[in-house]
Amino acid sequence: METDVNRKIKGYGKIKPLFGSRSGVDREDWFRFNSCKKQLTLSIIFIRAFQLNGDELDRQPAATHWSPLMHLKSVRIAHDRFPTTEAYPFNLPIIQHTAAIDFPSPVTVFTGENGTGKSTLLKALCRRCNIHIWEGMHRARYKASRYENLLHLSLDIVWADGAVPGSFFSPELFRNFSQLVDEWAAGSPGLLTYFGGQSLVTQSHGQSCMAYFQSIYQVKGLHFLDEPEAALSPKTQLRLLDVLSAMSAAGHAQFIISTHSPILMSCPGASVYDFNQPTIARTAYEKTRHYKIYKEFFSHGA
Structure with missing residues (x-):
């Protein structure tokens, strides 16, 4: 029926x-x-x-006919539409001082210290692109800014050839999604075929995330990842790097990633944006603070 x-x-x-x-x-x-x-x-x-x-x-294999043209070309931050400059996230200096960001390559990386606004802008951009962010069950909070989820209303985006669907991934939210998939699979086991044939719940956090990546990123679209390395070992990060490289090279998928991981930042051809500056600025991988810290540590120790 x-x-x-x-x-x-x-x-x-x-x-x-x-x-x-x-x-x-x-x-x-x-x-x-x-x-x-x-x-x-x-x-x-x-x-x-x-x-x-x-x-x-309509899944697309690694070798496809898709044009390498990016789905999302740029975003402009419309400061004149800020409802306030005194409350988060509109009080973040880097949001106040950045006018626009271009997306010239299939993989874009946002990097910077904690609290610089990487995830904040990533989520706002995702919402502005009309891509749903799975957030599980809402719970009461002690205190929250009334403006917290309104930044997307002050963003203007430019598509290359019209809007596309997409996805949002965050390790902290993925567990709820995995449990929901498992509940449905209890009555429809064939559902797990699209995630490697195994329950996402019975695998480790990193293994279940990889099963998700390998499935969802075969589909044409714009994909956002918020600090995915939190769930992944260095070896598994290299596997994700392979997926990002293959899917972006195929031409059907574009990725925007907030990360602290030098491994993920090293994705070939990625545009790296530094949030440690007064304004969001494009930089070379080797000039990022994270790369320098890791290089110094492995060269001389703690």
Whole structure:
């Protein structure tokens, strides 16, 4: 018997439901739920979409006909639309002093010390691109800025050839996603085929993340990663580096990554942006603070 979810997937297209793009979904379907219910609904659509046949997913192999043209060309920070300059994230100096960022290569890296605004801008850019950020269950907080999730409203983006779907990955949020996949797999074991054939929950954190990367990054789109190295050993980071290199070289996938990892920063051809400066500036890999610290440590020890 065809379910409402299956009917939605057929109506909304083959790839868009995978990533939460709103472009093919009725507005009332998106806004009639409260935050918690909307998160669950989106997750169900996401997971059920993986149960379609592989041919229907329009997955792209490593060697494809896709043009190497980037999906996202640039972003401009519209300071005149800031609702305030006194509260986070609009009080971050680097956000106040940066006018725009270009994305000339398939892999872009944001690097800098903790608190410099890397993840803040990454998430805002993801929201501005209309790509859903899975956040699990919302919980009460002691204190939060009312402006915390509004930076995307002050961003103007330029697409190369129209908007594309995409994904957002964060190690701290991935566990909730893995558990939800496992619950669905209990009734539909074939779902795990798209993640290497094994439960994501029964694997280590790093192994389950790699299964996800190897599956989702075969799909054309714009993919955001927020400090993925937190879940990965150095050896597994090298495996992710291979995936990023292969998928970006294929021409169908573009990646924007916030990271402290010199391994991931070394992705061939990546554009590296330094958040340790007064404004966000492009820099050479060897000139990043992280590279210099690791080089000094391995050369002379602590």
